[in-house]
């Protein structure tokens with residue numbers, strides 16, 4: 001499993017290179033699956049927990065993300081989404 005980002009799916013202001021990198025992950029997993037190899041690319045939205053990439057976000061960043069219509073992923077929801085993604089059988 002690789003951790004991708006919705007920035008690659010919907011685009012995200014100021015994150016062009018990050019979006020491209022995540023689309024690469026999605027395409028790599030699609031390619032692997034077409035070859036019969038295992039793989040899942042989990043396209044995360046932003047996590048609510050103030051850690052990792054979400055550490056240091058400004059209030060303006062948080063308001064911009066909220067305006068995009070993506071509510072932050074809470075830890076319990078995120079772990080459930082992880083299980084659901086693995087069980088789905090879908091590559092992305």
Ligand SMILES: NC(=O)c1ccc[n+]([C@@H]2O[C@H](COP(=O)([O-])OP(=O)(O)OC[C@H]3O[C@@H](n4cnc5c(N)ncnc54)[C@H](OP(=O)(O)O)[C@@H]3O)[C@@H](O)[C@H]2O)c1
Pocket residue numbers: 003004005006044045046047048051052053054
């Ligand atoms: N957090 C979010 O809201 C969110 C949303 C969408 C997608 N994602 C994706 O989920 C993944 C994890 O995000 P996160 O928030 O957990 O990030 P994070 O806390 O910054 O963790 C990134 C991890 O990658 C390691 N790392 C960075 N550069 C590396 C390198 N060159 N070689 C080996 N390891 C390296 C870091 O190791 P060290 O600790 O040793 O530096 C760290 O363990 C990322 O790929 C991110 O794009 C996160």
